[in-house]
Amino acid sequence: MKIFNKNIGFLFLATWMIACVDLYDPKLTSDKLRLVVESQLTTKLDYQYVYLTYDAPYNSEGNNFKNLVNRAKVKITDDQGKVFEFYDEIEPNNQIKTREGYNYRSVNKIKAELGRKYKLTVEVLDGRKYESSLEAPVPVTKIDKVNIEFRELGRPSKVVGQFLVSIDTKDSPASKEFYKWDTYHVKQINYCREWYIYGQGGAITQSFVDKCCEPCYEKVKFDDAFQLANDRLINGNSIIRQHVATVPFDNTTPYYMIINQYSMTEGAYKYWNAVKEQSKNSGGLFDATPKSIRGNMKNINDASEEVLGIFYVSDVYEQQVNIDRNRLTPKPIIVEPYSLGWIKTEQCFPCQESYNRTKAKPAGFLF
Numbered sequence: 015m016k017i018f019n020k021n022i023g024f025l026f027l028a029t030w031m032i033a034c035v036d037l038y039d040p041k042l043t044s045d046k047l048r049l050v051v052e053s054q055l056t057t058k059l060d061y062q063y064v065y066l067t068y069d070a071p072y073n074s075e076g077n078n079f080k081n082l083v084n085r086a087k088v089k090i091t092d093d094q095g096k097v098f099e100f101y102d103e104i105e106p107n108n109q110i111k112t113r114e115g116y117n118y119r120s121v122n123k124i125k126a127e128l129g130r131k132y133k134l135t136v137e138v139l140d141g142r143k144y145e146s147s148l149e150a151p152v153p154v155t156k157i158d159k160v161n162i163e164f165r166e167l168g169r170p171s172k173v174v175g176q177f178l179v180s181i182d183t184k185d186s187p188a189s190k191e192f193y194k195w196d197t198y199h200v201k202q203i204n205y206c207r208e209w210y211i212y213g214q215g216g217a218i219t220q221s222f223v224d225k226c227c228e229p230c231y232e233k234v235k236f237d238d239a240f241q242l243a244n245d246r247l248i249n250g251n252s253i254i255r256q257h258v259a260t261v262p263f264d265n266t267t268p269y270y271m272i273i274n275q276y277s278m279t280e281g282a283y284k285y286w287n288a289v290k291e292q293s294k295n296s297g298g299l300f301d302a303t304p305k306s307i308r309g310n311m312k313n314i315n316d317a318s319e320e321v322l323g324i325f326y327v328s329d330v331y332e333q334q335v336n337i338d339r340n341r342l343t344p345k346p347i348i349v350e351p352y353s354l355g356w357i358k359t360e361q362c363f364p365c366q367e368s369y370n371r372t373k374a375k376p377a378g379f380l381f
Contacts, residue, residue, distance in 0.1 A: 047081060049144060051311050051323035053134055055090060056276065056330045057151055059125045061369040064088050064100050064118040066136065069322055087137040088118045092130045093148065119369055126151050126327050134311070134325040146325035147310045154193070154277035154329040158182045161255055162337055164263070166344060174344045175263035177337055180255040181273060191245040192283035194276040194328070197259040199234045199269065200376050205352060206230055207363035222357045230365030231372050231379070236260070242278075242286055261337055263346050268380040269337040276328035285309050285324045334378045 053064040066088070068081035088100040100118040126132060134146040159182040166175045185191055206226040213219040236259050243256060261269055278286075288307050309324030339346070352358065365373045 048320050048322050049083070049136070049138070049142075049311070051134070051136065051144070051146075051309075051321070051325060053090075053323075053325040054276075055126045055132055055134075055149075055325075055327045056274075057126050057128065057328070058274075058330045058332060059123050061122075062090075062098070062100075062120045062124055063369075064090075064134065064136070064325075065116060065323075066102075066118060067116060082116045083136075083138060085139055086118070087135075089135050090120075090132055091135065092127075092132050094130070098124050126329075128153060128329060132327050136311075142316075142319075143314050144311050144321055145314050146312075149279070149310070149325060149327040151327045151329040152191075152277040152279060153186075154275055154331050155183050155186055155191075156331045157273065157275050157333045158184060158252075160273065160333060160335050162335075164341070172347070173262045173264050174346060175341075177261040177263065177269070177339070178257065179259040179261060179271070179273070179335070179337075180257045181253075181275070181333070182255065183253050183275065185245045185251060185253055190280065192278040192280055193243045193245075193253075193256075194278050194283075194286070195241040195256070195258045195273065196276075197236050197271055197273050199236065199261075199271045200231055200379065201234060201270070202379075202381065203230050203232045205358075206365055220357060221355055222359055223352045224359050224361050224363040227362035227364045228373060229375065231374070231376060233370040240286075242283060242290070244283060261339075263339060263341075263344075265346055265348055266340045269339055270376065270379050270381070271335050271337065273333040273335060275331045275333070277330075278328060279326060281310065282324060282326040282328075285326075334376075336378065336380050 047068040050067045050069045051064065053062075055062050066083035066086060068083060084102070086102075090098045090100070098120055100120055102116065102118045128151055131148040131150045133148050136144045138144075161180045161182070163178045163180075164175055165178060167173060179197070181195070183193075204225055205223045207224040209222050209224070210218050211220040211222075241256065241258055243253060245253075258273055259271065261271070285307060292307065308320060308322055311321040311323060311325060313319040313321060365371060367373065
């Protein structure tokens with residue numbers, strides 16, 4: 015009998031007004047594994063991320079997660095020589111818990127500064143060294159209004175309705191602007207650890223869950239959280255009802271969410287729009303090879319090596335939203351977590367701080 019326990023712990027892309035942006039040609043020919051990088055440094059104080067994998071050969075059906083990049087040396091350096099190190103191991107990065115070989119996080123919460131330039135450097139175990147171009151954040155406008163629209167759904171939907179969330183913002187007339195939005199939900203969780211007993215052949219025979227020892231809040235990404243836009247057709251005017259998220263009507267409790275509005279450079283916008291075009295009706299950058307595209311990373315000793323992915327820097331405006339879901343009709347279908355097949359123990363497990371979990375109650379949180 016084996017006992018296993020773990021802590022309970024995104025990327026549909028949509029775009030708007032893209033006809034005026036030149037198409038992006040990835041120019042991929044290699045039949046070898048290639049490094050894939052995704053990193054966005056923002057002006058929000060947070061645990062910043064660098065995702066690393068090795069991609070399968072171009073046009074193969076390989077899954078990137080089979081080729082993780084372990085024990086790489088990862089850092090971001092600004093134009094004044096300040097260095098921010100990133101780790102994927104728990105030991106040197108005891109502030110957060112990460113998946114080794116993929117999810118590299120900054121040791122402490124850090125942020126980009128307007129007016130500064132930044133470069134990402136990655137050195138892998140065999141000594142190859144990669145770096146990005148210098149990238150600088152562009153100031154972003156604020157969100158003026160958040161719009162909430164309820165839509166009732168017919169059967170056989172798993173939920174009886176949903177809330178469509180959109181924003182209004184005033185575009186700056188000073189220059190070409192490129193935008194990205196993502197959103198996440200924060201919920202209070204009652205259970206902090208799952209653990210299992212395995213029988214012969216590796217089959218799970220019993221599933222257990224431990225309650226949290228103290229209030230604990232967890233960040234949950236939206237499936238449709240990534241949206242893009244440029245101001246080619248509306249320069250200096252307002253962007254009205256830009257869709258940013260769809261919230262399920264699966265409870266009557268208030269729904270707390272964060273909307274992030276980011277600035278982007280034209281290069282980053284073209285890159286992510288190209289990813290969208292190659293990954294329609296699919297997942298994110300790291301799911302399969304055709305969605306991996308060459309960006310602004312290079313091998314500093316071999317310019318011919320194909321390196322995929324992108325590092326970019328964004329200014330961000332954050333908007334907190336509480337959605338009132340206490341409607342008279344229709345009534346939601348409420349499914350309680352761990353209601354079927356789980357044994358709820360009497361012991362508790364501490365709320366462990368991580369990049370998606372915290373003991374601190376978010377500002378403006380109602381429930």
